[in-house]
Each structure stands twice: as C-alpha cells, then as structure tokens.
Amino acid sequence: MTEQNLFILYAIPSEKIAAENGARKITLLYAAANIRQARAMAPLKFLEQYPDADDADFELVVYEDAPGLPRGALNVWDEEILSGYNWNEEARRPEPRAAQPIEFEKLSSIMKIAVLVKYMTTKITSDMLPAALELTLDEASSFPGHIVEAISKTPTVASMYPERIIEAIKYVVDKCPSTKKWPEIKAQLANWQNSLKDTPRTPVEDNAQTATNSVPQLKPGSGDPERFDLIVAFLVAGVNPEKAGAADVKNAKFIKESRDAAWRAWRTTLVGIPGIYEFPESELYALTLDGMKDLKLIKDTEGRLAYVRNHFAGHALLPDYPAVNSEESNDNTQADEQSADQPQETPETITERQGPFYYRTPDGDVGRANKLPKLEAVITQGCEEITREQYMELKNQPSRDDVSRQLAAQRGEYVEGISDPNDPKWVKSEVKQPEVKNLGCGVFSVDGLMSEQPKQEEPSQGVTSPSIDTAPPPVVPVTTQPTVDFQSVGASLEKDLSEKPAEALDNLKLWRTVMRTDPRFTKDITGTGFDGTSVNAEYMIMRATELFGPLGSGWGFEIQEDKLIPGAPMSEPVFNDKQIVGHRFLRDADGTLITEQHHSMRIRLWYETEDRDGSVISYGATPYMYKTKHGVKCDGEAPKKSLTDAIKKALSMLGFSADVWLGLYDKPEYVAEVGVEFGIKTASEKAEDTTRLRTELDEKMTRVAGTIESAVTANEAKKVFDTLAREIEIHRKSAEATGDGEHAKYLSGRLRRLNQIKDERIKALNEQEHSA
Structure with a gap:
C-alpha cells in the first residue's frame, strides 16, 4: 500500500464573489499519495462539499503540510481558521494578520468600558476587541460582564476619563466577590464615588526640594x-x-x-x-x-x-x-540697576498695566478708561475689553441713525443727503417748508408754523437784521413716502434690460421671455428658518414645454449621478434619574458613527431652440434619513424630490421665474403689478375660451336640429333633444351666474326652438304611423 502524505487545500474566493455573497476563505486537510494527486483531488473535494458553488470563482491552492501553515482537522472543512490571516497574492500563501492599533476614543461607550474591564488599558489592537465584545454578549453573565453593565448604568462613572474608570474597576474587584451581580456592583460604585468626595483636595506643596525628592514617586x-x-x-x-x-x-x-x-x-x-x-x-x-x-x-x-x-x-x-x-x-541684574537710575524708562506693565484702556458694552457701544480700576469696574458690569484698533474701528462705524437712513434709501424711500433730488420719480413740493425766522432783539417770526399763511405777491421789504437769512429757501423734496408709479419696479427692470447692447439683448432673449412668474403658481414659505417664495415645479415645466416643446423631444434631462451623502452624526440623550444629563453619538457595532443620510442627484438638462442648443448641469438634494423631535425619519420619496429640485434649479439658471430668485417678489408693489398683468392675460384667454365654446355650441345646436328633423322614430328625436337640452341648460345657468343675461336669453330661445322642432317631428311621425 502506498504511503499517504497530508496536504492542505486553500480555497480563496475572488473579490467579486466575496463582495456579492460574502464568501470566505476555507481550508481542508486531507491525505494523498503525492502533490500531483492532491492537486487533482482538490476540485473534486471542493465540489463535493459545495455543489452549488462555481469553482471558477475560487482559487484552489494545495500545499504539503508543513509547520507554520494554518490547517484544520483531518478531512474537515474549516471556515474560521483563516479569518485571522491575509492572503499574499505574490507568495500565494496565507500570512498572519498583523494586529492593527485601535483608537480608543473612537469606540462606543459600552466598548470602552468592556475594554477597560478586560485589559485595564486604553492601548489595544484589533485582535483584542472580540474578547472584550464577549463581555457584552455571551459573557455578560460573568463577573466582568456584570462590572461592564454596572458601570454603563452609572453615567457619572461612565463619563469619567479612562484612568479614573480603571480605579473604579480595581475598587470593585477588591470589594466585591466574583459572585456579585451588577446591582451590588453598582452600589459599590456609589460608595467609591462617596469616598472620592470625602477625600480632601489638598494642594501639593510648592517647594522645589520636596518636588525634587518626590520625583521618582510621581x-x-x-x-x-x-x-x-x-x-x-x-x-x-x-x-x-x-x-x-x-x-x-x-x-x-x-x-x-x-x-x-x-x-x-x-x-x-x-x-x-x-x-x-x-x-x-x-x-x-x-x-x-x-x-x-x-x-x-x-x-x-x-x-x-x-x-x-x-x-x-x-x-x-x-x-x-x-x-x-x-x-x-x-546681565539682568546690571540692566535692572541701570534702569533703576532712569525711572522714566522703568517698565510698569509687569506690576500694573497703564492706560488708556478701551472696552465695549453689551449694547455694542465703546468706551475708554484711563485707569485700571475703572476698567475692572466696567468689566464686572458685563463689558468686554478691546484693543485700541478695535475701539477706533467701532468708533468710526456709522451710527444707527445713519444705517437706518441708508436702509430706507435702499428700500426706495427719499432720504435727504443720500437720494438724488433730480430723479424724476420724486415729487417735488412747491410749498415752502415752515421755518422760524429771527427778526432780531429776541423776536422770531412764527408765520411759517400757522395752518393758514397770508398770501404775499411780493417779498417783504421790512427792515431786517444782518443775521436774517435773506436768500430764498431752496426747493426741498418731500421727505414722505414718494408716489411711485404703480408699474415702476417692472418698468424699471424692463428699461434696464432694454438699454443693454445688442449682443447682450440677444443673449437675454430667452431670459426676458420666461423671467416673469404668474402669482397664482407661487406660495409663500415661512417657518422653515427663512421667509421666501416658492414656485410650483409643474408651472416651470409647463413654461419650458410651452417654449421648447414636449419633454423628451424639445428639451429633457439626463441623470448623471445619484448617491447618498453622510450628514451630521446622530445622537441620543443620556438620562440620570429620568433627567437628561447629556447626549452621546450613536455608533455601529464596529464603533463608526451613525450619521444622517442626504440624497443628492446631478442632472444634465438639455434644450433646443430655433437658433441654438444648450445644456445645464444642476444638482438637487433632499434629506433621506434624519432625526426629528419624533425620532428618526426616513423619506422614501427623496429621489423624486431631488429630481424635482434639480430640474427647478436648472430652469432657474436659464431665467425661468427669475423675478423670484432676484428678490422682486419681496416687494409688494411688484407682486401687485405682475398680478394685474397676468390677470389681464388670464381674462383674455378666458374670453377667447368663452367665445370658442359658444361658437362650438351654436354649431352643435345647428347639427342637432338637422338630426331631429331627419329622425326616423319619435324615440330617436326625443333622446337627441334631451341630450342637447341638458348641455344648453348648463350653459344658460352659467351665463345667469356671471350676469350675462343676454346670452342666457339667447340660449332659452334656441332651446324653445329646438323643442318646437322636436314636437313637430314627433307629430309628423305619429301621423305617418296612423295613416299607414
């Protein structure tokens, strides 16, 4: 029998399959005669264990078993052992993953406490976190887990800096047996806090020798x-x-x-x-x-x-x-001795500061103090010390009255000394301003203050003192609100645009066509942090369709970017005895902050005109997930709102509803002007529509009269008449409601005539039926 050797198979997923399905690196230890046979067996063993997987998505690497190579038990697929290793693409073998240092301050509050309980230090690495996390999960019922829970439920201790929390942990470990639960541990934490309060805070002696001797113990x-x-x-x-x-x-x-x-x-x-x-x-x-x-x-x-x-x-x-x-x-001593002989050069700033001093009151006024005691007195009253440069700058600023006069001039009011008296829009008064004249010897003329002044065709030739101002009084513009022309704002804007060069007028052709907005399609915005005017999006789209053509043929848009952008971090309140003592940021399990999400969309709006084509890049944004006073809210229609916002912004760049963006809708006289202008246009269009409807109704009555006369049955004549009679009656009532009695009378006559035609036709049909 051939001797069998051990081989290790590593199945490494591709980045694509790992991202899509979360595939992990796996390994298998198995026996084979040689490396060639082991490599041939690798795909079979992999597909046998994972029949639904595609071996093309995995890189199968086989090594002979050797020290230092991670492996599991024999003939057992291991999916965990490689989690602590990185795959070296060049060497094509696993390498131990180096522990990465973790920033302690970025951990969540519960993880900070767990790390301090587990390791008693803030210097940790990534491989230390799983063990600390277990204290809040599977090991929560252990003594260290109860310590973590007790500290987390004591906000005054949990908010301390790490060194102090470590002291609290050591105190609890020393005082509590390992069988205690978190309520008893929390009571010991309260005792520890009380012991801190009872400890006197005596300052360390400021003695150089004592400090030197105590250096090794510090x-x-x-x-x-x-x-x-x-x-x-x-x-x-x-x-x-x-x-x-x-x-x-x-x-x-x-x-x-x-x-x-x-x-x-x-x-x-x-x-x-x-x-x-x-x-x-x-x-x-x-x-x-x-x-x-x-x-x-x-x-x-x-x-x-x-x-x-x-x-x-x-x-x-x-x-x-x-x-x-x-x-x-x-050298310093000699310099001090020399300066002692010259008292005028002795610096006084070290012992007592010298004036003058400058300060600013809470109301914004500035003042000056020559002595330090006066400065200290005004500071105690809430004033703030400032530099001489700040004092001069604030002192030279225009007064509040001057600022008010300038703002009044900007609003269109006549302000003497600022507005141009020669401007034709101001109404000059032909009545002299009443004045008091000095007649000398303490005698003054008060005729100018009387309600009725005597008419004088020639100036008085009486004797006057040299101090009397004999020059005729100048024509003074009326300082009250001027009588501005009703259409001055819009006419002024049109005048400014028409006076531009020919090239500029050509460029502003589209702008001038669409710049005015019908007030019926606007809405005032209040209570959102600012006041303004909102334009209906469908109205702007209608105006674009009116000018360029249907959406998609004469104009349109392309979505170039659609994404979510992180916003401000979310937080939750921290309670202590049912009172909010602070807020803490929300974090994921890995410690990262949970933030609000904002939807952003970028579009390219294109359009075609008779003489040119163009496009505009625009952005739209909408809050997607954010925190409100009722909790976290998620807007499922954020993409639709962002698209509408982007289209409106792109059209506004072309000049659509430019009067709103230019701030003209903030002026009541302009709103009244465009209201009248569009009211006239609406009335004209309505009149045209009314004329068209009446013409169509007359034509229809003529056709129906012919139909009734040619009806073949009495039922047909009656039904045709009833249908038209209902429509005529609606128009007649509408005319009476609008006060158009003449048209209502006309419709009544036509209706009676149609009724006669119907009766005559029915009578004729009945006679034909009886004669037959």
Whole structure:
C-alpha cells in the first residue's frame, strides 16, 4: 500500500464573489499519495462539499503540510481558521494578520468600558476587541460582564476619563466577590464615588526640594496633547487632575470646548516648555497653582512667561528647559540697576498695566478708561475689553441713525443727503417748508408754523437784521413716502434690460421671455428658518414645454449621478434619574458613527431652440434619513424630490421665474403689478375660451336640429333633444351666474326652438304611423 502524505487545500474566493455573497476563505486537510494527486483531488473535494458553488470563482491552492501553515482537522472543512490571516497574492500563501492599533476614543461607550474591564488599558489592537465584545454578549453573565453593565448604568462613572474608570474597576474587584451581580456592583460604585468626595483636595506643596525628592514617586504625564489640553482646563479650574471627579471632568471639558480665555493663555505658554506633555500632572498642578490665582497674568503675556520661567526652568524632570545661568543673571541684574537710575524708562506693565484702556458694552457701544480700576469696574458690569484698533474701528462705524437712513434709501424711500433730488420719480413740493425766522432783539417770526399763511405777491421789504437769512429757501423734496408709479419696479427692470447692447439683448432673449412668474403658481414659505417664495415645479415645466416643446423631444434631462451623502452624526440623550444629563453619538457595532443620510442627484438638462442648443448641469438634494423631535425619519420619496429640485434649479439658471430668485417678489408693489398683468392675460384667454365654446355650441345646436328633423322614430328625436337640452341648460345657468343675461336669453330661445322642432317631428311621425 502506498504511503499517504497530508496536504492542505486553500480555497480563496475572488473579490467579486466575496463582495456579492460574502464568501470566505476555507481550508481542508486531507491525505494523498503525492502533490500531483492532491492537486487533482482538490476540485473534486471542493465540489463535493459545495455543489452549488462555481469553482471558477475560487482559487484552489494545495500545499504539503508543513509547520507554520494554518490547517484544520483531518478531512474537515474549516471556515474560521483563516479569518485571522491575509492572503499574499505574490507568495500565494496565507500570512498572519498583523494586529492593527485601535483608537480608543473612537469606540462606543459600552466598548470602552468592556475594554477597560478586560485589559485595564486604553492601548489595544484589533485582535483584542472580540474578547472584550464577549463581555457584552455571551459573557455578560460573568463577573466582568456584570462590572461592564454596572458601570454603563452609572453615567457619572461612565463619563469619567479612562484612568479614573480603571480605579473604579480595581475598587470593585477588591470589594466585591466574583459572585456579585451588577446591582451590588453598582452600589459599590456609589460608595467609591462617596469616598472620592470625602477625600480632601489638598494642594501639593510648592517647594522645589520636596518636588525634587518626590520625583521618582510621581506619575509621569500621558504624553498625549489632547490629554494635556484637558489637564490645563483642570489647572484653570483649580483642580488637581489626579483627584478630579466626574463633575470636575465635565467642567474641564466645557472649559476646553468653549476655548476659555484663561485656558488659551496658559496653554499657549505651557506648550512652549520642552517635554511638558510627559511632566507629572500633580507637579504641574503644584507649580501653576499660584499663577492661576493671579488673574492679571491671563492677559499679561510677559508676566506669565516670567512666572513659568521662574517655576519650571531648571526642573529635574525638564532637562531641555535649563535655568538662567549666572552670566545672564548678572546681565539682568546690571540692566535692572541701570534702569533703576532712569525711572522714566522703568517698565510698569509687569506690576500694573497703564492706560488708556478701551472696552465695549453689551449694547455694542465703546468706551475708554484711563485707569485700571475703572476698567475692572466696567468689566464686572458685563463689558468686554478691546484693543485700541478695535475701539477706533467701532468708533468710526456709522451710527444707527445713519444705517437706518441708508436702509430706507435702499428700500426706495427719499432720504435727504443720500437720494438724488433730480430723479424724476420724486415729487417735488412747491410749498415752502415752515421755518422760524429771527427778526432780531429776541423776536422770531412764527408765520411759517400757522395752518393758514397770508398770501404775499411780493417779498417783504421790512427792515431786517444782518443775521436774517435773506436768500430764498431752496426747493426741498418731500421727505414722505414718494408716489411711485404703480408699474415702476417692472418698468424699471424692463428699461434696464432694454438699454443693454445688442449682443447682450440677444443673449437675454430667452431670459426676458420666461423671467416673469404668474402669482397664482407661487406660495409663500415661512417657518422653515427663512421667509421666501416658492414656485410650483409643474408651472416651470409647463413654461419650458410651452417654449421648447414636449419633454423628451424639445428639451429633457439626463441623470448623471445619484448617491447618498453622510450628514451630521446622530445622537441620543443620556438620562440620570429620568433627567437628561447629556447626549452621546450613536455608533455601529464596529464603533463608526451613525450619521444622517442626504440624497443628492446631478442632472444634465438639455434644450433646443430655433437658433441654438444648450445644456445645464444642476444638482438637487433632499434629506433621506434624519432625526426629528419624533425620532428618526426616513423619506422614501427623496429621489423624486431631488429630481424635482434639480430640474427647478436648472430652469432657474436659464431665467425661468427669475423675478423670484432676484428678490422682486419681496416687494409688494411688484407682486401687485405682475398680478394685474397676468390677470389681464388670464381674462383674455378666458374670453377667447368663452367665445370658442359658444361658437362650438351654436354649431352643435345647428347639427342637432338637422338630426331631429331627419329622425326616423319619435324615440330617436326625443333622446337627441334631451341630450342637447341638458348641455344648453348648463350653459344658460352659467351665463345667469356671471350676469350675462343676454346670452342666457339667447340660449332659452334656441332651446324653445329646438323643442318646437322636436314636437313637430314627433307629430309628423305619429301621423305617418296612423295613416299607414
């Protein structure tokens, strides 16, 4: 009998079949006489196990069993063992998959807790996640699983930073037997929190010698810039980072996220120290404690640098930040002595800032303070200190009255000093403005203020003092609302367009044809964050069909892109005793954020005219899946809405309903103007339709009269008459309702005549029947 050897078969799916059906890499260990026989047996064994699979979609590779090659049990197909291996296409063999580092902060909150319970560290790799995930699934009933559940149900602990959660885990493991469940563990977590509150927060002594002796026992810094930013927030709040509680962490995060002025100032100074990220947090707290209490250092950059240099330079844990040497110290001493002889050059900014100072009130006004106490007093009242450049800029800005005058001029009102008095649209008053004249010796003329003024054909020749203004008063335009021509807005727009060059007019031919919008097909938009006017999409399509022809022949569109775009991350509220204490982002099982989805569509709209063809690229967008106050909403009609939006936007680029996009519909006088214009057009079209209908009805009555006269039976004559009589009666009632009595009388006469024709024909038919 031939000796049998062991061979390993690897079935590797193609990328296409793996993406479509989720096919996985599989392996089989089996016996064969030699490698040639093993390779011949491979397709048979594969099809025997997977008869519905196509072996062309799999790459079958056979190796003789050797150490280092992954394999399962003999004659058993294994679908799991290769999940931890990558397939090397060049070497055509499996390679162990290198563990990828995982960013701890990107994990979901429950996964963070599970990782901390399982490994007591935040530095993990991808191969460590499955074991941690088991604590929330199959191992949830174990003691570590109950710890995870207890912490997740205690938001004050779950929101702490990882190092503090690890302390809580160690406390629970030390205090609770392994048989305890999550309610008892949660009670121990409450005891741990109470013990933190009872622990006094005594500051570390600011003594260089003590700090030096305690260096070997200090916990080094994390080295993480983001963690250092949070530490600076603790320092600004006066909290020792190593003794911070959940409330302290929340306050520190608020200080960091709000970019507090003190936080920005101290962070900018401290990050300039080499090696500060690895500096012990408790030591950093001790050395900056006095500086944080001096609020003047927040805005005194030089004083803050001097403080940091004095307390941190030469520290044993900061070898790259040496102290000032003796030569520099002597030079500084000599410079100080020389400056002492010259008091006028002594800098005062280190001890007390010198004015003037500038500030801005909550109402937006600006002010100036020459002394520091006055500045501090106004700041306590809610004012904000600003620089001299900001003060000059705000001071030179136009006043509110000037801004109001400019806005009134832009709205079309006449404003003296801004509007052009020679503009023909302004109505000039021929009545002189009433004025008070100084007649001298304390006597004033008040005739101009009387309701009735005496008429004077010649100016007064009385004696006047030299101070009297003898020049005739100028013609002053009326400052009240001008009497604007009713069609001034539309006429002005048409005038501006007609005055353009011939080439521009040719380019604007299509624009001018479709720019005006019938108010019947518009709708005001309010309550959506802005106010505006919406144009009916079907109306714009009707206008395009009217100009270019039916959709698909004279104009049309092509969809070039149709996709979903991720939006803002979704979140859910975090409750503590039925109260919302915050929000957390929703994540998938792999830790990725769940975001809103927005549908986007890009189209190419094409059109054909007599002299040219063209196309326009346009986009349409609609929220597809988003969060509302009633929960997550999914819009199943998002593609249809995006297509409508894209068509409207493309047509608006060609000038359709341009008066809406130009903002003319925000002016009531323009809306009234186009309302009258389109009302006249509608009435004209309605009149034409009425004339056409009446002509058709007359022709029909003539034809029916002939039909009745030629009817062969009495029943035929009666039915033909009854059908037309109902139609005539409808038209007669409509004419009476609209006040057209003449037409109603005309229809009544025609109806009576038809009734006579019917009766005569029926009588004639009856006589013929009796005579027969």
